Amino acid sequence: MNPGNAHAERRVRLAAAMADEGIDILVVAGNPWRSDYLRFAADITPVEGDAFAFIDRDGPTRVIVEHPAEAARLRLEQEELDVRWSLSAIEETETAIRELGKRRIALAPRAAVPYRLAREPLLASIAPATALLDRLMLRKSPSEIAALRRAAVLADEGYAVFLKAARVGRPEYALVADVEAYFRSRGCPENFQILGSGGxxxxxxxxxxERRLAPGDLVTTELTPC
Structure with a gap:
């Protein structure tokens, strides 16, 4: 295993934790606003709609998403993934869970699981796994620590780019575009950013x-390259 590959490290740790808990399949739910567990378990970040990853302890990962563009993007990012899309992704996920039969299934995280999957009688046959993932996510591996340090350096550089971009007459979106362009040039495709400008x-x-910066404006931002 490449020591610099955080995803490979996570996969090994996750499989070991699943074995300790007797879990055969871990179903991880997520959406654009709550993707941290999906990113950890399957290295995917949904942009539109719900997404569900079926993590097989001893086999490949399957993913169900709501939009064909999402499916195409994920296939390009990870060719080994079995990605399907459905306008009824939640119903499709429920069907897929039922088809797993007597295999021991766990579901996480509780905050992102749709109500349809979190109710009886389906819930009675599924073990909770939010705490399991929380424990794994809190204890960082060497590759994850290295990634955090790289992200901190990128953030400092991004603030310097933002400072230069914040000039009178420029629209707010242009400032964010400059930062995004810089991060992507450094191989960082993901950055959550908001800003404020005015008196x-x-x-x-x-x-x-589209608001344009005016003389005397206070301009501030939050950026999170990862």
Missing amino acids: REVRGMHPPT
């Missing part, structure tokens, strides 16, 4: 708008 009335940050 004393500015009390928070928001997604970028």
